[in-house]
Amino acid sequence: MTHILFTKKGQIAIALIDRPKALNALNSEVLEDLNTLVDTVLADEEIRVLVLSGSGEKAFVAGADIGEMSDLTKAEGEAFGKKGNDVFRRIETLPIPVIAAVNGYALGGGCELSMACDIRICADTAVFGQPETGLGITPGFGGTQRLSRLVGPGMAKQLIYSAKNIKADEALRIGLVNAVYPQDELMPAAEKLAETIARNAPIAVRACKRAINEGLELPMDEAVQIEEELFGSCFETADQKEGMGAFLEKRRHEPYQNR
Ligand code: CAA
Numbered sequence: 001m002t003h004i005l006f007t008k009k010g011q012i013a014i015a016l017i018d019r020p021k022a023l024n025a026l027n028s029e030v031l032e033d034l035n036t037l038v039d040t041v042l043a044d045e046e047i048r049v050l051v052l053s054g055s056g057e058k059a060f061v062a063g064a065d066i067g068e069m070s071d072l073t074k075a076e077g078e079a080f081g082k083k084g085n086d087v088f089r090r091i092e093t094l095p096i097p098v099i100a101a102v103n104g105y106a107l108g109g110g111c112e113l114s115m116a117c118d119i120r121i122c123a124d125t126a127v128f129g130q131p132e133t134g135l136g137i138t139p140g141f142g143g144t145q146r147l148s149r150l151v152g153p154g155m156a157k158q159l160i161y162s163a164k165n166i167k168a169d170e171a172l173r174i175g176l177v178n179a180v181y182p183q184d185e186l187m188p189a190a191e192k193l194a195e196t197i198a199r200n201a202p203i204a205v206r207a208c209k210r211a212i213n214e215g216l217e218l219p220m221d222e223a224v225q226i227e228e229e230l231f232g233s234c235f236e237t238a239d240q241k242e243g244m245g246a247f248l249e250k251r252r253h254e255p256y257q258n259r
Contacts, residue, residue, distance in 0.1 A: 001033040005055055006040065011048040011198040012191060013041055018055035023062035026109045026141075030065075031083050038090045045258070048202050049194035050094065052117060053101040054110075057183065060102040060126065061110030064140065077140075084109060084141035088116040093213065095206045097197055101190035102126045102177065107165065112139060115146035118209065120176065121190060122168050123183040128176060129165030149216075151175055201239040202258045207231075 003024075005016040015037050017024045024030075041047055054060040064084065072080060091098060091113075100106075100114040102122035111128050114120050122128075130143045138144060139160060148156035151174045159166070168180045181189045197205060207230035215223030234240045238259040246253035 001036050003030045004033045004037055006037065008047065009191065011046055012051060012194045013044070013047045013049070014051045014053070014191070016053050016055040017061055020056055022065060023059035023105060024054045024056070024110070025062050025065045026084065026113070027065035027068045028083065031087050034087045034091065038087065038094060041094060041096070048096055048198040048205070050096060050098045051101055051190045051194050052098060052113070053187065053190070054103050057104065059105040059110070060100070061113055062105045063108030063110055063131070066135065081140040088113060088142055092116040095209065097205065097209060099190050099194055101186050102128070103183065103186055107131055108139065108143070109141045112141040112143045112146065115150060116142065119178060119193070121179045121181065121186065121193070122171065122177045123186045124168050124180050125183050126168045126171065127165050128171045129163070130160045131163045131165070133161060134163035199256070201237070201243055201256045203237050203239060204234050207234060
């Protein structure tokens with residue numbers, strides 16, 4: 001990967017988008033690297049949580065690359081949108097949880113990338129927004145859909161129609177992020193949250209992600225059936241036996257084995 005710095009710390013993977021000359025803006029190469037990142041994470045059974053952030057102190061991702069987009073035709077624009085949407089959907093449906101640690105500007109495609117993650121936390125310097133209508137386009141990597149699902153259609157429409165950016169405290173107030181940290185405490189907080197998640201039974205955590213994501217698309221009667229099936233499947237795992245056994249024997253459970 002040319003534009004993603006990838007490291008592993010035990011069961012946690014950390015990926016930093018790294019294209020400093022354009023504030024980590026998403027051009028086709030970065031989108032391809034994101035596909036490779038997904039492949040890398042899928043191939044490594046040890047990884048239980050992925051943390052996604054931007055390299056440097058200024059930007060998470062300052063949007064899709066405006067230089068690359070400026071001369072697109074209608075068909076090319078649609079294809080570029082699909083390229084972004086496809087890889088963001090792969091991130092959203094990764095079996096393991098993904099935490100966006102938003103360390104600065106998260107504009108346009110950057111805000112959209114953070115919204116394809118399961119959990120968003122940010123630095124107090126972070127800025128969010130969908131500036132697209134100010135550039136003559138719509139959001140193109142899922143912003144019209146995920147922002148309205150996350151913060152409700154009224155607030156999403158205000159942000160998208162006005163193209164006005166918001167700061168971290170406002171993002172927290174409207175529920176776009178779960179927590180705000182001083183810049184230098186953001187990555188430690190993201191890693192701590194990732195480690196907390198990684199200590200829980202991984203099959204159960206993955207089942208929760210599927211139940212929430214797939215259930216949200218369905219009427220409640222069908223959604224609860226997904227939960228029932230996944231709940232039942234946990235009783236075939238060694239980790240459930242250990243977790244409940246440890247409780248009943250009044251001891252700490254052994255580290256979960258992902259079995
Ligand atoms: N695409 C391409 N290059 C970008 C970029 C982007 N989205 N954002 C920043 N850059 C580049 C700048 O052109 C500049 O390059 P040069 O040094 O070669 O001139 C470099 O990054 C640094 O940026 P600035 O000098 O502008 O930095 P600043 O601190 O003055 O401003 C900023 C920071 C407010 C984030 C500003 O860069 C900005 O407004 N960027 C564009 C944000 C934007 O509109 N994003 C949405 C894009 S559309 C989209 O994402 C569509 C979609 O949904 C798929």
